[in-house]
Amino acid sequence: xxxxxxxxxxxxxxxxxxxxxxxxxxxxxxxxxxxxxxxxxxxxxxxxxxxxxxxxxxxxxxxxxxxxxxxxxxxxxxxxxx
Amino acid sequence: xxxxxxxxxxxxxxxxxxxxxxxxxxxxxxxxxxxxxxxxxxxxxxxxxxxxxxxxxxxxxxxxxxxxxxxxxxxxxxxxxxxxxxxxxxxxxxxxxxxxxxxxxxxxxxxxxxxxxxxxxxxxxxxxxxxxxxxxxxxxxxxxxxxxxxxxxxxxxxxxxxxxxxxxxxxxxxxxxxxxxxxxxxxxxxxxxxxxxxxxxxxxxxxxxxxxxxxxxxxxxxxxxxxxxxxxxxxxxxxxx
Numbered sequence: 183x184x185x186x187x188x189x190x191x192x193x194x195x196x197x198x199x200x201x202x203x204x205x206x207x208x209x210x211x212x213x214x215x216x217x218x219x220x221x222x223x224x225x226x227x228x229x230x231x232x233x234x235x236x237x238x239x240x241x242x243x244x245x246x247x248x249x250x251x252x253x254x255x256x257x258x259x260x261x262x263x264x
Numbered sequence: 265x266x267x268x269x270x271x272x273x274x275x276x277x278x279x280x281x282x283x284x285x286x287x288x289x290x291x292x293x294x295x296x297x298x299x300x301x302x303x304x305x306x307x308x309x310x311x312x313x314x315x316x317x318x319x320x321x322x323x324x325x326x327x328x329x330x331x332x333x334x335x336x337x338x339x340x341x342x343x344x345x346x347x348x349x350x351x352x353x354x355x356x357x358x359x360x361x362x363x364x365x366x367x368x369x370x371x372x373x374x375x376x377x378x379x380x381x382x383x384x385x386x387x388x389x390x391x392x393x394x395x396x397x398x399x400x401x402x403x404x405x406x407x408x409x410x411x412x413x414x415x416x417x418x419x420x421x422x423x424x425x426x427x428x429x430x431x432x433x434x435x436x437x438x439x440x441x442x443x444x445x446x447x448x449x450x451x452x453x454x455x456x457x458x459x460x461x462x463x464x465x466x467x468x469x470x471x472x473x474x475x476x477x478x479x480x481x482x483x484x485x486x487x488x489x490x491x492x493x494x495x496x497x498x499x500x501x502x503x504x505x
Contacts, residue, residue, distance in 0.1 A: 204494030206450040207467035211474040213443040240451035253444025257437025
């Protein structure tokens, strides 16, 4: 509503442009690299492995749903066997 | 004469509205599935069906609801949740700004109604249909928005009900729906922009900052700090390039 009246400065637009990538990466790191209140790779081993097929699916199919389904399946199998 | 005119306006109004509904249909299936996943994730994070309904109707944000579920489960304070969702959804400022020129003829109230209902998918439809037109129809945009809104609500409820019947969601890997969703959103963002080097640097800095903040302060502000600084790093890189 406001923006149909005012214009944002260039630097603000440039900053906003990078917010989605920064916030998604930060959230992902928080989910996968932080355990409890501290940084830990070993506590999140299985989850980190499940990321590999999820990333590949996202890159090659560009499907959000496909990524979630493959990620869930990978996680389920990893938990089942390890 | 006058009644004839007002009748044709009413007819046109409903035509525009239903045209908006029709234009929304191609996006329905995709968001039905994401909404369903969001419902399940929120349920497994410990929210009740009523709470999920309210989140769906009031927050009405896919990423926002996933994030809220994740942060509630990780017991972050409410202030951190609000700030994080605020930053994630700052992109709406950009989306609204992009379609604002088509809606300059409407009153502020009508624009507020349309603007607050805008989502990524209704924006996607609008930005594809509007170019070439002088002004967009208020009722067309309303039809588009309301269809997406009801679809989202139905999908969330379905997911919440389904989630209830899963006694041990972790065994099915359901807790991984959240990180998998973030992976999907992150990768799709980057593939759509084709600025891989800059985006990768921004993403890696954000990851690094999250870890650093966590080690130094073990704080819940890590996501906000990483977002603000990560995006600033992207801004600086672009300036130097």
